[in-house]
Amino acid sequence: MQTQYLDAYDRQLRTGPETAHAERVVQLGPLSLATFHGGRGFITYADLGGADADGIRELVEGGLAHFADRAEVAEVEWKTRGHDTAPGLHEALLAAGFVPEEPESIMIGEAALLAQDVVIPGEVTIRRAFSEDEVLAAGEMQGRVFDDGDWRSRAESLIERMRVDDTVELWIAVVDGEVVSAGRLEPVVGTEFAGLWGGSTLEEWRGRGIYRALTAERARSALARGVRYLQSDSTEFSRPILERSGLVKVSTTTPYVWARPAD
Structure with missing residues (x-):
């Protein structure tokens, strides 16, 4: 494999x-x-x-x-x-x-194996983000997680990409109107792959299955687009989470x- x-x-x-x-x-x-x-x-x-x-x-x-x-x-x-x-x-x-x-770690897995049912706290809602406000809120959260002072320009670049390319998807987990976790799905034209990028969760919401559920939702969306493989370059923090979801480390x-x- x-x-x-x-x-x-x-x-x-x-x-x-x-x-x-x-x-x-x-x-x-x-x-x-x-x-x-x-x-x-x-x-x-x-x-x-x-x-x-x-x-x-x-x-x-x-x-x-x-x-x-x-x-x-x-x-x-x-x-x-x-x-x-x-x-x-x-x-x-x-x-x-x-x-x-x-x-x-270069992580790869079959989208069909990642589309799992994951139990998450009842107050958490996972959905695809479409509005500029949602993209900016996700970017601000990711800026806090990664200590990225340039998060706004990255979020604005994503907004521009999403305007012209509807295959780029941003998925968010929301609690009481606050984005607590987010990640992108980016199908790669002409291949069997889609990328999982930008995954992050606020520290106080980690360990509750939210990021795994976010990965599963992106996998289901990828399957609907005819994607076979999901790929991510992951840090040592996210690698174990992706392994539990079904991705395999193939290289670095x-x-x-x-x-x-x-x-």
Whole structure:
């Protein structure tokens, strides 16, 4: 099962789907160099073409040079995967000024297995969010959970995406008008996958099955759209919850981030 899931992930989700919403994408050998709204650079690839350590160092230097010449790009993320063959990549990224962030688990599961009945407190209502106020309320909650001072701009970007793409779904759990948990469902066009993103729950409401129920509702919605697999890059906090829901860890991903030096 794990091998089947990982093979589907590599074939269907890497490169094109990751850069689908970019403003600009340039190819450098096996690398896809994407520029997103807000001055964010992103580097990904299906594989590194069998490059040795010297070749990988040249790819890292070339990828960074592409963005360093563009003043509007404030930071660049190089997305690594734990199962790739990439000799010397860690050392090359560090030498170029990239800083590794916390590794995340690549989780995949069958949507049909995740559409479970989960018991939650009676005062909790789970529903899909449609209004701008609901999206902003979910964003504010997520900003508190992740200590993200830039939550409003992310929420406003989500509002814009939802206006033009009705496949992007935000699901929320509400108690007395307050959003206590939220997460997105994002089907990936042309694949069997949908992504589970942005999952978060207020600390005082954790451990009551709410996030599992939120995952189950998103799974049911995914099935209605003909989706087979659900995928998430999860922290060590959310990984056990997703495992209880039926997702399997198939690999890891570690973002390495380069930030433009201050003038």
